[in-house]
Amino acid sequence: MTDRQMAQKQQAGEFAATLITDGMIVGLGTGSTVRFFIEALADRINSEGLDITGVTTSNKTSSLAKSWGIKLASVDEVSKIDLTIDGADEVDHQLNGIKGGGAALLFEKIVALNSAKNIWIIDESKYHDVIGQFPLPVEVVPYGSHQLLQRFLAADMQPTFRRTMTGERVTTDAGNYIIDLHLDRIAYPKSLAYFLEQTVGVVEHGLFLDTVDEVIIGGNQPTLISNTKPSC
Known part of the structure:
Protein backbone atom coordinates (compact mmCIF):
# COMPACT_ATOMS: atom_id res chain seq x y z
CA MET A 1 0.00 0.00 0.00
CA THR A 2 1.41 3.38 -0.98
CA ASP A 3 1.60 6.45 1.25
CA ARG A 4 -0.91 8.11 -1.08
CA GLN A 5 -3.41 5.29 -0.62
CA MET A 6 -2.97 5.39 3.15
CA ALA A 7 -3.46 9.15 3.21
CA GLN A 8 -6.61 8.88 1.11
CA LYS A 9 -8.00 6.18 3.40
CA GLN A 10 -7.46 8.46 6.37
CA GLN A 11 -8.96 11.47 4.58
CA ALA A 12 -12.05 9.48 3.59
CA GLY A 13 -12.50 8.05 7.08
CA GLU A 14 -12.09 11.37 8.83
CA PHE A 15 -14.47 13.11 6.43
CA ALA A 16 -17.11 10.42 7.00
CA ALA A 17 -16.89 11.02 10.74
CA THR A 18 -18.05 14.62 10.18
CA LEU A 19 -21.35 13.27 8.79
CA ILE A 20 -22.39 11.70 12.09
CA THR A 21 -24.84 13.63 14.24
CA ASP A 22 -25.93 13.28 17.85
CA GLY A 23 -28.33 10.42 18.59
CA MET A 24 -27.46 8.35 15.52
CA ILE A 25 -27.30 4.58 15.42
CA VAL A 26 -24.31 3.99 13.14
CA GLY A 27 -23.30 0.84 11.31
CA LEU A 28 -19.55 0.31 11.66
CA GLY A 29 -17.96 -1.55 8.77
CA THR A 30 -14.76 -3.56 8.65
CA GLY A 31 -11.35 -2.80 7.21
CA SER A 32 -8.38 -0.45 7.23
CA THR A 33 -10.29 2.60 5.97
CA VAL A 34 -13.07 2.11 8.50
CA ARG A 35 -10.43 2.06 11.25
CA PHE A 36 -9.68 5.72 10.49
CA PHE A 37 -13.41 6.49 10.60
CA ILE A 38 -13.87 4.78 13.96
CA GLU A 39 -10.90 6.61 15.49
CA ALA A 40 -12.18 9.97 14.22
CA LEU A 41 -15.71 9.17 15.41
CA ALA A 42 -14.41 8.28 18.87
CA ASP A 43 -12.59 11.62 19.01
CA ARG A 44 -15.86 13.42 18.23
CA ILE A 45 -17.77 11.40 20.82
CA ASN A 46 -15.22 12.26 23.48
CA SER A 47 -14.77 15.92 22.57
CA GLU A 48 -18.39 16.79 21.74
CA GLY A 49 -20.26 14.40 24.04
CA LEU A 50 -22.19 12.81 21.18
CA ASP A 51 -24.62 10.02 22.05
CA ILE A 52 -23.80 7.43 19.39
CA THR A 53 -24.57 3.71 19.25
CA GLY A 54 -22.55 1.52 16.91
CA VAL A 55 -23.70 -1.67 15.20
CA THR A 56 -20.65 -3.62 14.09
CA THR A 57 -20.07 -5.92 11.12
CA SER A 58 -17.33 -8.13 12.59
CA ASN A 59 -15.71 -9.25 15.82
CA LYS A 60 -12.61 -7.30 14.81
CA THR A 61 -14.61 -4.08 14.50
CA SER A 62 -16.35 -4.76 17.81
CA SER A 63 -12.99 -5.07 19.56
CA LEU A 64 -11.72 -1.86 17.95
CA ALA A 65 -14.85 0.13 18.77
CA LYS A 66 -14.87 -1.09 22.37
CA SER A 67 -11.22 -0.11 22.75
CA TRP A 68 -12.21 3.45 21.77
CA GLY A 69 -15.15 3.47 24.18
CA ILE A 70 -17.92 3.46 21.57
CA LYS A 71 -21.27 2.16 22.84
CA LEU A 72 -22.40 -0.90 20.86
CA ALA A 73 -25.59 -2.83 20.17
CA SER A 74 -26.31 -5.83 17.96
CA VAL A 75 -28.33 -5.51 14.78
CA ASP A 76 -31.19 -7.33 16.53
CA GLU A 77 -31.22 -4.87 19.45
CA VAL A 78 -31.99 -1.75 17.41
CA SER A 79 -35.13 -0.71 15.55
CA LYS A 80 -33.15 0.98 12.78
CA ILE A 81 -29.65 1.91 11.66
CA ASP A 82 -29.49 5.53 10.55
CA LEU A 83 -26.25 5.35 8.58
CA THR A 84 -23.62 2.70 7.89
CA ILE A 85 -20.06 3.66 7.02
CA ASP A 86 -18.09 0.84 5.43
CA GLY A 87 -15.20 0.30 3.08
CA ALA A 88 -15.18 -1.50 -0.27
CA ASP A 89 -12.58 -3.53 -2.10
CA GLU A 90 -13.68 -2.33 -5.52
CA VAL A 91 -16.35 0.03 -6.87
CA ASP A 92 -17.40 0.73 -10.47
CA HIS A 93 -18.92 3.86 -11.97
CA GLN A 94 -22.45 2.49 -11.42
CA LEU A 95 -21.55 2.02 -7.74
CA ASN A 96 -21.64 -1.75 -7.89
CA GLY A 97 -19.17 -3.02 -5.34
CA ILE A 98 -17.08 -5.98 -4.27
CA LYS A 99 -16.72 -6.38 -0.52
CA GLY A 100 -15.45 -9.12 1.75
CA GLY A 101 -11.68 -8.72 1.68
CA GLY A 102 -11.88 -8.76 5.47
CA ALA A 103 -14.06 -11.92 5.42
CA ALA A 104 -17.00 -9.99 6.91
CA LEU A 105 -19.27 -9.88 3.84
CA LEU A 106 -22.22 -11.70 5.42
CA PHE A 107 -22.48 -9.43 8.45
CA GLU A 108 -21.67 -6.38 6.30
CA LYS A 109 -24.57 -7.17 4.00
CA ILE A 110 -26.97 -7.76 6.89
CA VAL A 111 -26.10 -4.41 8.44
CA ALA A 112 -26.25 -2.63 5.07
CA LEU A 113 -29.70 -3.99 4.25
CA ASN A 114 -30.97 -2.80 7.63
CA SER A 115 -29.59 0.72 7.22
CA ALA A 116 -31.50 3.78 6.06
CA LYS A 117 -28.36 5.00 4.27
CA ASN A 118 -25.04 3.43 3.27
CA ILE A 119 -21.80 5.25 2.54
CA TRP A 120 -18.60 3.57 1.40
CA ILE A 121 -15.20 5.14 2.02
CA ILE A 122 -12.35 4.25 -0.33
CA ASP A 123 -9.09 5.44 -1.83
CA GLU A 124 -8.95 6.16 -5.55
CA SER A 125 -7.25 2.83 -6.38
CA LYS A 126 -10.55 1.05 -5.58
CA TYR A 127 -12.58 2.97 -8.20
CA HIS A 128 -12.68 1.25 -11.62
CA ASP A 129 -14.69 1.19 -14.83
CA VAL A 130 -15.63 -2.47 -14.27
CA ILE A 131 -15.33 -4.53 -11.10
CA GLY A 132 -13.62 -7.91 -10.99
CA GLN A 133 -9.93 -7.16 -10.57
CA PHE A 134 -10.34 -7.82 -6.85
CA PRO A 135 -11.13 -11.51 -6.23
CA GLY A 206 -19.36 -10.23 -2.06
CA LEU A 207 -21.29 -8.49 -4.83
CA PHE A 208 -23.01 -5.49 -3.27
CA LEU A 209 -25.43 -4.24 -5.93
CA ASP A 210 -27.94 -1.41 -5.51
CA THR A 211 -26.73 -1.09 -1.94
CA VAL A 212 -24.72 2.08 -1.49
CA ASP A 213 -26.10 5.64 -1.54
CA GLU A 214 -22.81 7.53 -1.65
CA VAL A 215 -19.13 6.78 -2.07
CA ILE A 216 -16.42 8.98 -0.59
CA ILE A 217 -13.03 8.87 -2.31
CA GLY A 218 -10.28 10.22 -0.10
CA GLY A 219 -8.21 13.25 -1.04
CA ASN A 220 -7.27 16.66 0.33
CA GLN A 221 -10.83 17.54 -0.67
CA PRO A 222 -12.67 14.18 -0.59
CA THR A 223 -14.84 13.39 -3.61
CA LEU A 224 -18.41 12.38 -2.91
CA ILE A 225 -20.23 10.34 -5.57
CA SER A 226 -23.98 9.85 -5.18
CA ASN A 227 -25.99 6.94 -6.51
CA THR A 228 -28.31 8.46 -9.10
CA LYS A 229 -29.85 5.17 -10.25
CA PRO A 230 -33.66 5.16 -9.92
CA SER A 231 -34.99 3.10 -7.05
CA CYS A 232 -37.28 0.22 -7.88
Missing part, protein backbone atom coordinates in the same frame (compact mmCIF):
# COMPACT_ATOMS: atom_id res chain seq x y z
CA LEU A 136 -14.83 -11.99 -5.50
CA PRO A 137 -15.37 -13.53 -2.05
CA VAL A 138 -18.01 -16.21 -1.70
CA GLU A 139 -18.90 -17.37 1.81
CA VAL A 140 -19.75 -21.08 1.87
CA VAL A 141 -20.67 -23.65 4.50
CA PRO A 142 -17.80 -26.02 5.28
CA TYR A 143 -19.85 -29.13 4.46
CA GLY A 144 -19.50 -29.77 0.74
CA SER A 145 -17.18 -26.81 0.23
CA HIS A 146 -14.73 -28.87 -1.84
CA GLN A 147 -17.58 -29.82 -4.16
CA LEU A 148 -18.45 -26.14 -4.54
CA LEU A 149 -14.83 -25.38 -5.37
CA GLN A 150 -14.96 -28.01 -8.13
CA ARG A 151 -18.19 -26.53 -9.48
CA PHE A 152 -16.65 -23.05 -9.66
CA LEU A 153 -13.55 -24.54 -11.25
CA ALA A 154 -15.67 -26.20 -13.96
CA ALA A 155 -17.28 -22.81 -14.60
CA ASP A 156 -13.80 -21.32 -15.19
CA MET A 157 -14.06 -19.01 -12.20
CA GLN A 158 -10.51 -19.67 -10.94
CA PRO A 159 -11.60 -20.43 -7.36
CA THR A 160 -9.29 -20.73 -4.37
CA PHE A 161 -9.97 -21.26 -0.68
CA ARG A 162 -8.82 -18.24 1.26
CA ARG A 163 -6.13 -19.28 3.69
CA THR A 164 -4.32 -17.85 6.68
CA MET A 165 -0.59 -17.17 6.77
CA THR A 166 -0.13 -20.66 8.23
CA GLY A 167 -2.12 -22.33 5.44
CA GLU A 168 -5.37 -22.96 7.31
CA ARG A 169 -8.66 -22.12 5.65
CA VAL A 170 -9.96 -18.74 6.76
CA THR A 171 -13.06 -19.08 8.93
CA THR A 172 -15.58 -16.24 9.10
CA ASP A 173 -17.21 -14.97 12.29
CA ALA A 174 -20.19 -17.16 11.33
CA GLY A 175 -17.97 -20.26 11.09
CA ASN A 176 -17.94 -20.52 7.30
CA TYR A 177 -15.20 -20.67 4.65
CA ILE A 178 -14.35 -18.15 1.95
CA ILE A 179 -13.81 -19.16 -1.68
CA ASP A 180 -12.31 -16.33 -3.74
CA LEU A 181 -13.22 -16.22 -7.44
CA HIS A 182 -10.45 -14.71 -9.60
CA LEU A 183 -12.52 -13.34 -12.46
CA ASP A 184 -10.55 -10.24 -13.58
CA ARG A 185 -13.69 -8.67 -15.05
CA ILE A 186 -17.37 -8.96 -14.10
CA ALA A 187 -19.33 -7.61 -17.05
CA TYR A 188 -22.75 -8.79 -15.77
CA PRO A 189 -22.71 -8.59 -11.96
CA LYS A 190 -26.46 -9.14 -11.52
CA SER A 191 -26.35 -12.36 -13.54
CA LEU A 192 -23.40 -13.61 -11.51
CA ALA A 193 -25.12 -12.67 -8.27
CA TYR A 194 -28.20 -14.64 -9.31
CA PHE A 195 -26.09 -17.70 -10.18
CA LEU A 196 -24.34 -17.62 -6.81
CA GLU A 197 -27.59 -17.09 -4.90
CA GLN A 198 -29.05 -20.19 -6.57
CA THR A 199 -26.04 -22.34 -5.69
CA VAL A 200 -26.69 -24.61 -2.71
CA GLY A 201 -23.99 -24.25 -0.07
CA VAL A 202 -23.32 -20.58 -0.81
CA VAL A 203 -24.20 -18.49 2.24
CA GLU A 204 -23.46 -15.08 0.72
CA HIS A 205 -21.36 -13.43 -1.99
